[in-house]
Amino acid sequence: MEDLGKIHQLIVPVFGHEMTFNLEIILMTWIVIIGLLFFGYLATRKKRIIPGPIQVLGEIFVDQFYALAEDALGKETAKRYAPLICALFMFLVLSNWLGVIPHLEEPTKDLNTPLSLGVMGFFIAHYAGIKKKGLKAYMKGYFEPIFFMMPLNLIGELAKVVSISFRLFGNIMGGSIIIMVVSYLVYNLLLPPFLNAFFGLFVGTIQAFVFTMLTLVYISVQVN
Amino acid sequence: MEISGPDLIRAFEMLGAAISMGLGAIGPALGEGYAAGKALEAIGRRPEEAGLLTRTMLVGQAVTESTGIYSLVIALLLLFVV
Amino acid sequence: MMTDLEWIKAAAMMGAGISVGLAAIGAAIGEGYTAGKANEALSYRPHLIGDILKTMLVGQAVAETAGIFGLVISMLLLFSPMEGKPLLTAWAYIGAGFSMGLSSIGCGVGAGIPAATACQGIGRQPSVSGHLSALMLIGSGVAQSTAIYGFLIALLLLFKSLPPEVTLIPACSLVGAGICMGFGGIGPGIGEGIAAGEAVSSVARNPVTMSLMTRTMLVGQAVTESTGIYSLVIALLLVLTI
């Protein structure tokens, strides 16, 4: 059980500072990205009126998330942000499912991945707000309802990033720690496949959906 | 048993992390359960709105869970950073 | 002056008492709530006595799981060999008692609520009693997962090999792991029970929504579970980093 939380790191000195790379996580992220690109290539290679199975899968994703984005953002804005939402969900789902395959790990198990996605969502939401309402109206939003609520509003905005990324990280890391400890305790008998199915497939899908929906909601709060 | 100052501080950090996460888990979970229950009741009344209600339930639960996540952050900070 | 062995024995007895006592409280609240609602349903539908009693029996049998968990841990605490163990074991035993006992409260209450609403629902819609008891058992089964986490932490605390010398930090970590998992198990258990109860009563009102309700219930419970998972993670970190 000593390998709990052990990470293979590559430390590169740059101008007197040290840059740390988590090699496994980067590798796993690239696996996910290549898998998604391959899926996209297969789905759009031969576009037909009567679609093949992979094209159907792609159309389901795009359809569903376009409808969701339209619900939350309105027709015009949805066109701009629906691809982002759809891609985010597909990336997260594939990342969370990756841990089911032996010897592979979920990239979301490392805090850096969810945190960077959360920060990305944060900046996109505020960019959308500024673009839609204009800088002045956007800034005015922070001084609601009275002037000195500004610090509290700022903290509230930052807390959104913390909560959205720690939720994903906590669930995925918790699942993988539980699977590891239980497999160690029962000598890999019988239980771990069920735990893998529950934490990897079920919880992974739900948390990916929650993360995507929250990003969408944050954008829609800024836009409307 | 001799107790030095840093030891005492570290020990209480452990205890503090435990209490923070343990008690912090009660409230959000109860609230989320209540939200899920009410959403299920509403779906029972109007099954045709199930998609919208499920989405609203998830967003509501996600916001409710924030305090639980803050407890987790504090506990992790106490364990690893401070 | 007490010897190490006596201290460990005293701690084991205290842990065993906490474990089985709190677990029995949880199981009793759940079973009592079920019995009360079953009586209420019987009072206005006396001719359904067979169905209602059957559901009540099955529901109580599942709610009893909490009590059995507590009993198992307390017997392990009382009768496992203690000679030659380090003094830190005493702290681990108290932690194990807290972990199992407190998380069993959530488990018992959480399993009792859906059983009670199932008894009520059968009074309302006797034609779907099979559906109702299936949904009830799935819901209360999921509500018991935090008690299983508590059981896991208690077993880890019982069987972990500890360093021989006593210092304050591992002692606090051991008790803390128990408290963290114990309190963390209460909320998710009861919350998941509430969700399952509402699902059962909705199906009793509108039986066609069964599959939709099962799906939505599982999704809601999975999100409710996450604080329990956080508690488990913190408890595991506390135990394993000693």
Add this chain to the structure above:
Amino acid sequence: MTDNPPVEQIRETEKRYGSAALLFAVGMGFLFILLDLKPVGKGLILGCIFSVLNLVIMARTLPFRIGVSRKRATLIAGLSVLIRYALLAIPLLISLKTEEFNLAATIVGLFMIQILILADQLVYLAYPSRQKNYTS
């Protein structure tokens, strides 16, 4: 209770889960014994016997708890809980004190009834038509 039908139905539930649990435990137990894991098989059977006993006592005391005064119901429920927990402690004690019964298997055996109830309902959810309908 004087009227027969409820008692009949409770007996039916009891028989169904009890016999299934015993059958399953004995089958698995013999499998383990054949595989030369004697303590595991014996522990499983021991735990399961007491688990079934627990269910039987619970079912038999159920009719006495319905429709009586509050005080009496509380007394009966409390007594039955005490007796049942004392009963469940016996196999644990036996398997802790002797090497012949595996402890983990005994614990699994104690939960046999609950595991079977859950599995039964999962099967009902998956194939509703396969099972005898409760209502009929």
